[in-house]
Amino acid sequence: MSKGEVKNITFRIKRYDPEKGKTWWQEYKVPVRRGMTLVDVYLYIKENLDPSLAVRYSCRMGICGSCGVVINGKPSLACETQILELGTDVVTVEPLPNYPVVRDLVVDFTGFFEKHRMVKPYLIRRDVEEQENPTREYRMLPEEYDYMVQFSYCIKCGLCYAACPVPAIDSKFLGPQALAQAFRYMIDVRDEGLKERVLVVDSEHGCWRCHFADACSAVCPKGIDPAQGIQLLRRMLISMRLSGVKEKKGSPVMPPMPPETKPKPGVKAPPPRTVKPEEAMKRIVKE
Amino acid sequence: MSRRDKVKKLPNKGGLSRHLNPEYPKTEWTAEKWAFILHRLTGLFIIFYLLAHIWVTGHATSPESWSSIMSTLHTYKWLETTGEWLLWGAIVFHGLNGIRLILVEALGWGIGRPHRPIPPYLPYSNRSAQRPLLWLVVALTLIAWIVGGVILYQDVGLISW
Amino acid sequence: MVRESTLMTLHYIAAAIMVVVLTIHVLMHTPVLEKGYEVSLEYERVLEHYNVAWLDLAILLYAALFHGLNGLRVILIELHQGPVWEKAVSWTLLIIGIVAAIYGTWTLIEVV
Numbered sequence: 001m002s003k004g005e006v007k008n009i010t011f012r013i014k015r016y017d018p019e020k021g022k023t024w025w026q027e028y029k030v031p032v033r034r035g036m037t038l039v040d041v042y043l044y045i046k047e048n049l050d051p052s053l054a055v056r057y058s059c060r061m062g063i064c065g066s067c068g069v070v071i072n073g074k075p076s077l078a079c080e081t082q083i084l085e086l087g088t089d090v091v092t093v094e095p096l097p098n099y100p101v102v103r104d105l106v107v108d109f110t111g112f113f114e115k116h117r118m119v120k121p122y123l124i125r126r127d128v129e130e131q132e133n134p135t136r137e138y139r140m141l142p143e144e145y146d147y148m149v150q151f152s153y154c155i156k157c158g159l160c161y162a163a164c165p166v167p168a169i170d171s172k173f174l175g176p177q178a179l180a181q182a183f184r185y186m187i188d189v190r191d192e193g194l195k196e197r198v199l200v201v202d203s204e205h206g207c208w209r210c211h212f213a214d215a216c217s218a219v220c221p222k223g224i225d226p227a228q229g230i231q232l233l234r235r236m237l238i239s240m241r242l243s244g245v246k247e248k249k250g251s252p253v254m255p256p257m258p259p260e261t262k263p264k265p266g267v268k269a270p271p272p273r274t275v276k277p278e279e280a281m282k283r284i285v286k287e
Numbered sequence: 288m289s290r291r292d293k294v295k296k297l298p299n300k301g302g303l304s305r306h307l308n309p310e311y312p313k314t315e316w317t318a319e320k321w322a323f324i325l326h327r328l329t330g331l332f333i334i335f336y337l338l339a340h341i342w343v344t345g346h347a348t349s350p351e352s353w354s355s356i357m358s359t360l361h362t363y364k365w366l367e368t369t370g371e372w373l374l375w376g377a378i379v380f381h382g383l384n385g386i387r388l389i390l391v392e393a394l395g396w397g398i399g400r401p402h403r404p405i406p407p408y409l410p411y412s413n414r415s416a417q418r419p420l421l422w423l424v425v426a427l428t429l430i431a432w433i434v435g436g437v438i439l440y441q442d443v444g445l446i447s448w
Numbered sequence: 449m450v451r452e453s454t455l456m457t458l459h460y461i462a463a464a465i466m467v468v469v470l471t472i473h474v475l476m477h478t479p480v481l482e483k484g485y486e487v488s489l490e491y492e493r494v495l496e497h498y499n500v501a502w503l504d505l506a507i508l509l510y511a512a513l514f515h516g517l518n519g520l521r522v523i524l525i526e527l528h529q530g531p532v533w534e535k536a537v538s539w540t541l542l543i544i545g546i547v548a549a550i551y552g553t554w555t556l557i558e559v560v
């Protein structure tokens with residue numbers, strides 16, 4: 001399609017009115033240009049067709065994770081879905097399943113965030129003093145970082161939780177997002193909270209209720225692989241069970257910086273710094 | 288109204304019926320999701336068969352009780368054989384898929400290693416060795432099921448050539 | 449309280465064991481080791497099976513009961529949640545399992 005060309009596309013949107021308790025499908029005809037995302041379509045509808053449509057979005061660039069909806073049967077981010085790339089003349093938009101609907105396309109994430117909080121998604125160290133007033137960073141090798149980093153890219157958009165078949169019947173199931181987060185901290189070499197997190201994930205509605213349907217990984221907009229994380233988490237728990245290991249020692253604090261070395265004879269000394277580190281620090285503090 | 292009641296009243300709630308409700312969003316049916324459902328149904332079938340089987344084989348203590356229970360079972364021969372054939376298919380699928388699940392779920396095999404996400408984001412667990420293994424499971428199940436069917440039906444004389 | 453990981457680790461181990469013992473059990477009723485499925489159900493044959501493969505049958509009995517009933521428990525606690533329901537499911541299935549295991553063991557001892 002050439003630039004500037006306009007295509008008329010019908011949007012079938014599933015709506016819900018909490019006051020009347022009524023659900024219905026409504027159709028909107030929207031002229032779509034190349035590059036228009038579903039968020040742009042929302043704005044067009046609200047400006048020109050129907051101001052009563054309730055939607056949620058914020059960053060419109062796939063960072064805040066608030067705009068998840070089911071587009072043509074697949075949970076996706078509204079802001080990252082280009083309408084013309086879908087290639088259909090009728091686009092259906094529904095609220096995310098597995099969450100209670102507040103109104104129209106807006107769903108209630110309270111339970112989802114509660115589960116996220118349950119796995120303690122933060123670094124736990126035994127030495128609280130060092131953690132609060134750090135002298136230096138904790139040691140982490142690049143390979144260790146690469147192993148864990150994908151799970152820390154999660155934007156809590158809840159698409160994985162919507163795609164998973166288990167929360168649909170088991171409302172207490174922690175869900176792919178929370179379990180992947182638990183795994184992210186359990187493999188973090190700096191973390192010492194293994195015991196606390198095992199108590200949460202190794203429960204009746206924890207990681208054992210995942211059945212590797214792999215739907216979560218198929219929809220994650222950030223390239224995270226929660227299914228992979230959960231299976232590895234399970235392997236970890238089984239080996240912990242068989243070997244009796246219960247605790248993990250976090251990586252140590254880096255040793256202090258080595259004192260400045262003198263340049264080798266014959267090697268030119270570096271040019272003097274334009275701003276002395278202490279002065280820069282003072283300036284920052286003042287600001 | 289408590290929060291729980293409120294959630295119950297709202298549309299889009301969970302529950303088994305969601306899968307039957309045509310209005311409900313149908314999300315992402317991966318091959319693994321089908322495998323999970325089949326695994327579950329076959330497992331249910333087998334556990335009830337197992338309990339019945341323990342009871343039936345409990346008649347093996349004397350020739351009389353054995354022949355009486357066998358003749359009861361043989362009343363509807365074709366029904367019995369069809370049940371056995373379905374059971375055979377269920378066991379083969381559950382067993383072969385179970386081997387795959389042990390590899391994947393308990394040993395973390397066939398789903399790749401966590402790595403830095405590289406666009407386009409195609410998750411490893413959807414593409415790694417476990418997916419072809421699933422097709423192998425399906426193929427082997429079908430072969431074993433057909434072979435088993437031939438043996439079973441031929442044996443009771445319901446088919447012959 | 450049994451930890452979920454204990455149950456599920458045993459679940460996988462029982463599954464791995466069953467792959468072997470159930471294969472043997474099924475093969476004993478096929479033309480590979482017998483003249484045919486129907487022949488293998490004659491009383492003398494059955495007695496022979498019990499005497500030859502009693503160990504296989506015993507392992508199969510316990511592994512299958514544990515694996516199957518634990519699987520049923522998983523399905524049931526996913527269908528409905530609540531402390532009372534979960535306790536009831538666990539205890540009912542435990543009792544069914546113990547009764548079935550005793551009955552199966554009794555059969556084995558009687559026949560062999």
Ligand code: SF4
Nearest residue numbers: 154155157158160220
């Ligand atoms: S894991 Fe992916 S799909 Fe799930 S909440 Fe995080 S970013 Fe969203």
Ligand code: SF4
Nearest residue numbers: 164210211213214216
């Ligand atoms: S892999 Fe597990 S968490 Fe992910 S969709 Fe499947 S059942 Fe849900």
Ligand code: FES
Nearest residue numbers: 060062065067079
């Ligand atoms: S609007 Fe922020 S992720 Fe879509």
